Amino acid sequence: MKNKIGLIGLGFFVLLAILGPLFAPYDPSASSADILQGPSPAHLFGTTQQGQDVFSQFLVGAGPTLLVGFLGAAVATVLAVIVGITSGYFRGPLGETLALTSNVFLVLPTLPLLIVIVGYFPDGGALFLGLVIGITSWAFGARVIRAQTLTLRSRDYVDAARAVGDSSVKIFVFDLVPGLVPVIASSFLFGVAYSILTMTGLEFLGLTNLSNWTWGVMLFWTQNNAAYQQGAWWWYVPPGLAIALVGFFLSLLNFGSSERSRGSARRKRVPAANAPVLVPGTVPGTVAGGEVA
Amino acid sequence: MAHKAAWLRIGSLVAPKLGFFLITLWAALTVNFLIPRLMPGNAVDGFLGRVQGRVNGASLDALRATLGVGTTDNIFQQYLTYLNATLHLDFGVSLTFFPQSVSEVIAQSIPWTLALVGASTVLAFVLGTGLGIVAGWKWKRADTFLTPFGAFISSMPYFWFGLIVITIFSVDLGWFPGYGGYDPTLTIGWTPEFIASALYHAVLPAVTIVITAMGAWLVGMRNMMKSVTVEDYILLARAKGLKQGRVMWSYAARNALLPNVSGFALSLGFVVSGAILTEVVFSYPGIGQVLYQAIGNRDYLLMQAVFLIITVTVLTLNLLSDLVYLWLDPRARGGRS
Numbered sequence: 001m002k003n004k005i006g007l008i009g010l011g012f013f014v015l016l017a018i019l020g021p022l023f024a025p026y027d028p029s030a031s032s033a034d035i036l037q038g039p040s041p042a043h044l045f046g047t048t049q050q051g052q053d054v055f056s057q058f059l060v061g062a063g064p065t066l067l068v069g070f071l072g073a074a075v076a077t078v079l080a081v082i083v084g085i086t087s088g089y090f091r092g093p094l095g096e097t098l099a100l101t102s103n104v105f106l107v108l109p110t111l112p113l114l115i116v117i118v119g120y121f122p123d124g125g126a127l128f129l130g131l132v133i134g135i136t137s138w139a140f141g142a143r144v145i146r147a148q149t150l151t152l153r154s155r156d157y158v159d160a161a162r163a164v165g166d167s168s169v170k171i172f173v174f175d176l177v178p179g180l181v182p183v184i185a186s187s188f189l190f191g192v193a194y195s196i197l198t199m200t201g202l203e204f205l206g207l208t209n210l211s212n213w214t215w216g217v218m219l220f221w222t223q224n225n226a227a228y229q230q231g232a233w234w235w236y237v238p239p240g241l242a243i244a245l246v247g248f249f250l251s252l253l254n255f256g257s258s259e260r261s262r263g264s265a266r267r268k269r270v271p272a273a274n275a276p277v278l279v280p281g282t283v284p285g286t287v288a289g290g291e292v293a
Numbered sequence: 294m295a296h297k298a299a300w301l302r303i304g305s306l307v308a309p310k311l312g313f314f315l316i317t318l319w320a321a322l323t324v325n326f327l328i329p330r331l332m333p334g335n336a337v338d339g340f341l342g343r344v345q346g347r348v349n350g351a352s353l354d355a356l357r358a359t360l361g362v363g364t365t366d367n368i369f370q371q372y373l374t375y376l377n378a379t380l381h382l383d384f385g386v387s388l389t390f391f392p393q394s395v396s397e398v399i400a401q402s403i404p405w406t407l408a409l410v411g412a413s414t415v416l417a418f419v420l421g422t423g424l425g426i427v428a429g430w431k432w433k434r435a436d437t438f439l440t441p442f443g444a445f446i447s448s449m450p451y452f453w454f455g456l457i458v459i460t461i462f463s464v465d466l467g468w469f470p471g472y473g474g475y476d477p478t479l480t481i482g483w484t485p486e487f488i489a490s491a492l493y494h495a496v497l498p499a500v501t502i503v504i505t506a507m508g509a510w511l512v513g514m515r516n517m518m519k520s521v522t523v524e525d526y527i528l529l530a531r532a533k534g535l536k537q538g539r540v541m542w543s544y545a546a547r548n549a550l551l552p553n554v555s556g557f558a559l560s561l562g563f564v565v566s567g568a569i570l571t572e573v574v575f576s577y578p579g580i581g582q583v584l585y586q587a588i589g590n591r592d593y594l595l596m597q598a599v600f601l602i603i604t605v606t607v608l609t610l611n612l613l614s615d616l617v618y619l620w621l622d623p624r625a626r627g628g629r630s
Contacts (some may be wrong), residue, residue: 074379104317108324109607113568116328119588119596132463193448200450201570205588219453223574232376240453247448248441251512255444 003256009249013242017066020059028057028213039234046234049225056216058238061213065196066246068130068214075134076189080141085172085180087142088149099146105139111201118207121173124208129202133195141187145180152179182257190255193247202242214241298404314558325597326375330368379601387507395598398583403602406579408494409626410568413502418557420503426546428511440515447508450626451567455574456573462497468498472576483489498575502567513556524548551596557614565603 012196032051039046041239045054117132118124118192124132152158153176157196161171177184203216206224210217382396421443428439446454462468476490521527522545530540569581576582580599587595 045366065616100313100316104320107317107608107611108321109565109603112570113324115569115584115588116593116596117601119591119593120328132335197448197450201452201566203451204452204570205573207588219450223452223456228456231460231464233460236453236456240450240457242447243453244445248445251444251448252441255440263611 001256002252003047006249006252006254006256009245009251013064013246013249016059017062020062022055024059026053026056028052028060036230036232045238046232048232048235050215054235054238057213058215058242061218062242063213063237064126065199065214065216065243067124067259068133069192069196069197069246071127071130072133072137072199072229073188073191075131076138076191076195077141077184079134079138080145080187081180081184083138084142084145085176087174088146089153089168089172090216100140102142102146105136110136110291111198114202115205115207118202122207123209126212129199129208130195133198137191137194137198141184141191144187145183149176149182150181152176174290186254186258189250193250195244196243215243218285307616310612310619311617314608317608318605320599322371322376322379322606325601328597358435381584390404395595398595399520399598399602402578402580405577406568406572406581406588409498409577409579410565413499414506416499417503417506418434418510421507422514422550424507425511425514426518426541426549429515429549430541430545441511443508443511443515445508446504447495447506447512449505451501451505452574454505455498455571458497458501459574470494473578493578498571502571504565514549515625518545521545521549551618565607
């Protein structure tokens, strides 16, 4: 049930992102004389301080926002999978060093680091942003994947594969990854929400290229033009609400799928104590993820 | 003899944590050192140009050490100079708050952040965990509402929610001040008026942080409670005839709490990040605000020093929570794999 709602909600926003620009009635950057007007038939979401159409900005901004979100999550997940599986499978110095690296990156506070990095590149585009966010946020997923890999590698079928002489890569791909899919998927969904919130934060601070319209950039302008003091709710509510809803649907999806897999986990009781649990709550301001038994 | 053995045991448990702390600290220092050297040259040169006229000998050296320009030392010598300067807390002079030194600026602003963020985070943790316990236990009604609620509020952009809070409670209703850390007409000091004013100004920012952060704890705790309720010892407690409430709190919650506690340590880094945005929104005079102004002025020296201080604070708190976790969970002391 949760799965369905999450999927439908997310699907709506993806559709919005793809088709949005086609339906935008105005050029989002085009200013006019109709300053700070409320919603009307001519401007469904009202206008900004410069007389720009909020609805058009919203439609055009959806795509880049989701794009950076998915890109950041993709980069982070790929890195997390590589580091996570390797550090979980190889127990010796390689595994330990990688695990240590993940923990170090995990503890370093990312937003200040991102602020410094992005601050040096004021003209970076969506690709750059997604890349940088991904590079600074892989550690979380890596740790979770490592934990799950540790559990899986002691299973019989992995021993069997090794006995037969399968190469490590083969074992990774055919034996470990299938068991890791739920964790990887959960990590990815979690990552999308995190990326969107992080990029929005950076945009709000005015650190990114302001000529690319995204929801975060819209919010930057609302702050810059004192939209809140002037009561222009039509301007600041849509982008923020949309971001919250996207995150919400992502977490519903995460919940739904983890509840499904937990049903099967209940039959094999795994001690909850020392295994690093993916506590969804550890990233305030972002979305709850799944759970690793 | 038993004494010595006990100390040895404690030492062997604490040492890895300390070791990790030192390694991460070194990593942070090195990252801080490398960043300006990896960045496009014109950014750093531009900064140097703006600062040149106003800065003299010693500060200029610190600047060069941190940013790595205008010096003939090779990179290892630069690294050593940088480490030396950092250990002496000499971060050079700040462009934004000229002529104050970076250390002064940071020292003035960090207490505000620690107070606000510290209090709010603890509150969020307590509230979120408490509600999560309720949601995770058998109360279906509470659960069907609380969990989506928690998921939604933890998906909101921190600052967006903060701005809305300001709009409603400050601009429209006028109940609380929407910006600043204290009444500017008062002098700073430990006087009742000042403290009262500080608290008054802290209400809205704190409420924002608590509400957005709480959602995450709620969901995490609820998930843990759900998986704990199938354990045998809960069944036994119920079979013994203990009251529902007692079983929920003393048995289920106590065990489900542990991952949340270790998660608390991890979350500190992220809470700091969120605090930065909150301070910007509320113009609160903490370290986040300092960073924001530094960004506006491309004051790289200040930005990097702030990054370093934030990192060190997070690492220290992380170390402390690790040690607390060791104390709380006897199982963690028994040799981990």
